């Protein structure tokens with residue numbers, strides 16, 4: 736597997752999935768990860784566009800089948816079906832997971848491109864979009880919180896690609912790790928969502944997956960490119976020579 740990505744929430748979905756598959760001894764999920772620096776325009780290079788014509792990370796090339804896969808939701812579904820994990824086979828249970836997977840793919844842009852952009856990154860604090868997207872993101876957290884008051888995981892009691900897709904967005908958000916907005920959004924009030932977020936973070940594969948392609952935060956938690964399982968121990972930014980760590 737050749738993965739072209741960056742450690743944003745959409746990127747983390749895929750590296751967490753691949754690490755989860757490897758934790759189940761699915762050796763076919765062994766992957767090379769190539770860092771795509773979207774701030775420097777790598778996503779517009781000819782090589783990247785051949786794998787994802789939409790010029791957005793993440794993009795996956797399965798060299799075994801020759802399939803290119805783009806859109807993080809499609810990548811999760813492809814890997815779940817290829818390896819037969821994290822997606823139930825029985826129709827009703829599978830449908831419920833697909834409901835939440837598609838929900839996330841539709842909801843996350845309100846969080847990232849809507850709330851996150853206007854709350855944290857826009858050059859000015861525009862009141863109208865901040866209010867609009869705050870209301871929507873709090874509504875989305877409430878939807879998740881209610882679901883997780885009835886089930887251990889999204890759509891049921893088994894960990895699935897719905898959780899893997901959602902955790903990098905709403906798990907990080909409810910843990911107060913996104914946009915410096917924990918207090919503003921009163922994240923501590925979403926108790927079931929927080930319980931779920933903490934439980935998922937305990938998974939070793941999640942801890943590894945969130946380090947891959949990360950270019951911010953503690954150097955010991957940044958593994959810019961992953962080509963081998965040993966890279967987690969040997970090639971995080973704190974362990975690389977200063978000239979190659981740039």
Ligand SMILES: N[C@@H](CCC(=O)N[C@@H](CS)C(=O)NCC(=O)O)C(=O)O
Nearest residue numbers: 743745773790791792793806807808
């Ligand atoms: N719907 C896409 C969204 C992917 C996406 O928005 N990727 C962002 C980073 S998280 C990106 O590559 N942005 C680069 C750009 O817009 O030029 C998916 O789920 O894969």
